[in-house]
Amino acid sequence: MKITAPLGSPLVFGLIACILLVSAPHAAHLPLWVSTVCVSLLAWRAYLTYSGNPLPARWLLLGITVACVLAIAIAFRSLFGREVGVTLLVLLVTLKLLELRTVRDATILVYLSCFIIITNFFYSQSIPTALYMLFTLLVIMATWVHMQTGTLALKPRLRIAVILLLQAIPLSLIIFVLFPRVQGPLWGMPQDAYASSGLSDTMAPGTMSKLSLSDAVAFRVTFNDKVPSREQMYWRGPVLWNYDGTTWSRGRNATLQRPMLTETNTPANYTVTLEPHNKRWLFALDMPEKLSIPADLAPDFQLLSREPVVARTRYNATSFLAYRANLDEPPQQLQRALALPQGYNPQTRRLAAEWRAGSDTDTALISKALAYYSQNAFEYTLEPPLLGLNSVDEFLFTIRKGFCEHYAGSFVVLMRAAGIPARVVTGYQGGEYNDLGGYYILRQSDAHAWAEVWLHDQGWVRIDPTAAISPARIQSGLNAALPDNTVLPFLIRTQSPLLLKLRFNLDALTNQWNQWVLGYDTERQFAFLTRLGMEDVTWQKLALNMLAGVSLLVGLFTLVMLRRLVVRQTDAVQAAWLKICRKLGKAGWPRAPHEGAMDYADRIAAARPDLAADIYDIAARYASLRYGGEPEKDGLAAFRNAVRAFKL
């Protein structure tokens, strides 16, 4: 049976609302003209519905569609890939609304709306997004019910939609926890899948200070046992060897030899939850030893994941805070650590040569260099002036204002000029403790650069020249190290205790959400279910438990839902009368179904003359209440009293 009812205007408005709601979050990343076109099309459809004008002709729609697709193809230079796909989907769904004619079209639109919600999750899966999704879903459900019921008023429709959603929530919770997780991806993802943020593998003046303006979270860390002191929290990232006069880059390691740690001491165990940054490197405390996920440890102690980190990743790591690193570094690597571009920074080279001549040991030379920073009124600032061709010379001798990349870079140049192998290490330093969640948050603003020098008897040793001029940066963080008038992101600047508390609360909540909802993968599922007491988690077991849980809940719902299907309505008069009938029935004179009150009384009176007066009285009252049109209020109480007083 096919029913083709015309679509009422309330339904069309409902569908417009659905599409508006599901597409709205996309406005942030769609090209402006696409958003404008979509809003205009929706407004046009709303106007047509409101005014009752006919829908546009097919040729016109076809023309608009072709024009839009062409425009997208030109703007994105492709018709494949995620961004383009989402843009096309939003646009075509909006256009579909303009040729909405039958219930079938409306059904397709509802399905597509659900699909657009999912595409929102590519961009955000935060708690507000989840709440927004629930709201959108409610509107979609209400519209959907409307489609099926036609004329039903808004209130009962909403009630049905709310009931449907409320029943679905606990059921989907069970499925969410127990549904066997498959580690994706199933097919290759287009490159545009994730925007990258955070550290890059090059460093030029300005790289770090730019990063410092972002309070986005880079990763969160929970220490499993002893927490190291703040001065020891150097989270190692890309190690930079090559210098071309302005920019530091990683270059290529000249050895395949595994890095070696000796005389290790003070281990630290911790769990890192890394936000996706679309690069391969992972962060660990100096110096990493062990990692729970597959990753390579490069010869310069840099941790590299096998694939770019495109999803939030969790790993356990062990580091040693005291160590001797690569005591026998191969000569070709040491060669790299001494290379300097020819012709740059003559003053710096001269200074280094002077120091070399005047120092007996490398250690003495290093002390001299650090003393140079602390004694020459260097300034730690986020907004250093621009530097010219001989950037290190200008920085060291004239400007003397800079951020960590200037200090680390110039220090390494000095060391190399003096013949001490050195390299730049980038990463994050410190971290902010969230005592609600018991973890450290590392933000992009904690990005840092420091130096490592290689000494014969000690291997690679970390030297942080920033600490020499601004100890506060290392001990208390960026906010303490910079003058008060510096423009910093709001979250770093706030010191009001209330705001701080609120911020910690929010971040703790976000962290729980990230850990338990968004990061609920095979591993988490296994750990969680084991903790709940499930032994030997296999997918068969999960499926069985899921089935059992769902059946139980559905059974419960069924019981509740089918309970009120038959309700025999009995008013007070009838209830009292049935009571007396039951009483007499038990005594052996049940009332026949066809028997009227008076006939029944006659029969009882004949059988029990002693009851005759009472039963006639009751029957008469019943008849008058029921059929006599006597106002119930007056007679009812008396009738009930008579029934109560009746004794066999």
Add this chain to the structure above:
Amino acid sequence: MLAAFRQQFRNWAFRRTVETGTVVLNQRRIYILPSRQGFGFAFVLVLMLLGDINYNLSLGYVLTFLLTTTGGMTMLHAFRNMAQLEIRAGYVEPVFAGGQAKFVFHFNNPGRMERYQLHLHDDDGHHIVFDLPAQRSTPVEFAIPALQRGWLDSGRLTLYTRFPLGLFHAWSYIHFDVRGLVYPKPAPSQPLPPAAAEDGAGKVSAPGDEDFSGLRNYVVGDAMPRIAWKALAREQGLQVKQFSAPQGHTLWLDWSLLPNIAQERKLELLTRWVLDAELKGMRYGLRTPGSELQPAQGNTHRAECLRALALFGMAQL
């Protein structure tokens, strides 16, 4: 071929005898299968799940599961929308062939919940949609065209619902032992045959509606021109003037006197005459091969004559 096979399968799978009394829709009478839209939705869900797995979208999983369970639960809602309804067939007013026989079914909803969007249809595509308010009995009129005289059976009717989201199709068959009488279609107006005297064959006299013979009490269906308005004005109640043909003169509608036309045409002509004669307030009798209805007057007589004509030549009456 396939359709025939399907029909046969249905007849076998859902065979039920014709029922009387009140039918209660319980779980043994309600069938549920996903609708075409339901299959479409399942396909969309599978696509979503693949996307979730591929892109590791945890919230995507949540949404997919929410939609899946909502969809699944609508099966129960569809069942509940029909369960425990009590259906009873009502009286079917006789109609003339060519009209619409109105089968009345009383749907009692004994629950506290309104039932929405119930569809009732027969195999020929006649269709109505209705809602049932809570705790009330609602008469539902199902019209079937009456094509030919005789008994009209409603046939097996299908009651279905797709409430609330259209993903599941819940249905039940109802086939009551209820039939409507279809009178022959009245022929176009034709002058009545002359009233004949009881005794003399072929003795012609004027139609007997001029001699006033008295008043009788009004019966529903009496023609307006016959009402004795003067009597009403005298507060004697609603009375009807009786004009009878002269004593011994009465109208015989006789099959054997009709010209040689097809049987059905004869029945149609007689039907027309019965109606006209009754309208004119005449006494008339009906003679058909094998039966004879003595001259009389009034609605009961009219109904009896029409019934005899409707069932003429049929095996069971």
